[in-house]
Amino acid sequence: MITIKGPREFDKMRRAGQVVARIHRELREAAVPGVTMVELDRIAGEIIAEEGCTSNFLDYHGYPAYVCLSPNEVIVHGIPDEREVAEGDILSLDAGAIFEGWHGDAALTFPIGEVPAETRALLDATERALWAGIEASVPGARLGDVGHAIEAVAIEAGLGVVREYTGHGIGRQMHEEPQVLNYGEPGKGMRLKAGMAIAIEPMFNMGGEGTRVLADGWTVVTADGSLSAHFEHTVAITKQGPRVLTLP
Numbered sequence: 001m002i003t004i005k006g007p008r009e010f011d012k013m014r015r016a017g018q019v020v021a022r023i024h025r026e027l028r029e030a031a032v033p034g035v036t037m038v039e040l041d042r043i044a045g046e047i048i049a050e051e052g053c054t055s056n057f058l059d060y061h062g063y064p065a066y067v068c069l070s071p072n073e074v075i076v077h078g079i080p081d082e083r084e085v086a087e088g089d090i091l092s093l094d095a096g097a098i099f100e101g102w103h104g105d106a107a108l109t110f111p112i113g114e115v116p117a118e119t120r121a122l123l124d125a126t127e128r129a130l131w132a133g134i135e136a137s138v139p140g141a142r143l144g145d146v147g148h149a150i151e152a153v154a155i156e157a158g159l160g161v162v163r164e165y166t167g168h169g170i171g172r173q174m175h176e177e178p179q180v181l182n183y184g185e186p187g188k189g190m191r192l193k194a195g196m197a198i199a200i201e202p203m204f205n206m207g208g209e210g211t212r213v214l215a216d217g218w219t220v221v222t223a224d225g226s227l228s229a230h231f232e233h234t235v236a237i238t239k240q241g242p243r244v245l246t247l248p
């Protein structure tokens, strides 16, 4: 795992994060009924190039796109295809960018038009869990504290916590040590120190926590077909507290 050694490195990671935030904003605006997933992916590719960045997703273990687009019961790693955005869907967008060797990675799930209150509650709880994990990410805390804070939100909301996919260290590579679990025991696990950077990314299901990978080898869906939400930020641990790098 890397440590951010000074302000110049921090600023580069922050810049990568801002590009990710721009992808989130522009794709969310573009995601109106009838637009295809590949069209959204194309826009992400244009933004990455225009910002002088490169993609950390494209060609990652052979992954064929700039972003992951995961509708409804797809938990993560949905490959953009000719599917159209549809009214009443929820859509998870996971995006990343590299600026001068430093990585950003973030995800959100948003509704297309109107969705039932129960669906909004799934999105709200998953986003709340992300922020609970961020707030727990202070120097001296342990990864178990972060995972516990996330899991507690799922339990309270009666949602399934995805266990097979996790957050991760991030910096000079998209995926570095340590794994950042979305569950845990307070006081257990690696101690966080200033200079570390982690991607925190709860995935909650409306039903059970089971997952299944489709035949394309990437697309992860809920085993029971229930809806799933995913929120992620890249976070630097600093003496002043957590700094979210993937905000605008």
Ligand code: MF3
Pocket (backbone or CB within 6 Å): 056, 057, 058, 060, 061, 063, 067, 068, 077, 094, 095, 096, 105, 106, 168, 199, 201, 232
């Ligand atoms: N961004 C994802 C994560 O949060 C990883 C994407 S894998 C890729 O860890 F292959 F799609 F790039």
Ligand code: CO
Pocket (backbone or CB within 6 Å): 105, 106, 167, 168, 199, 201, 232
């Ligand atoms: Co990630």
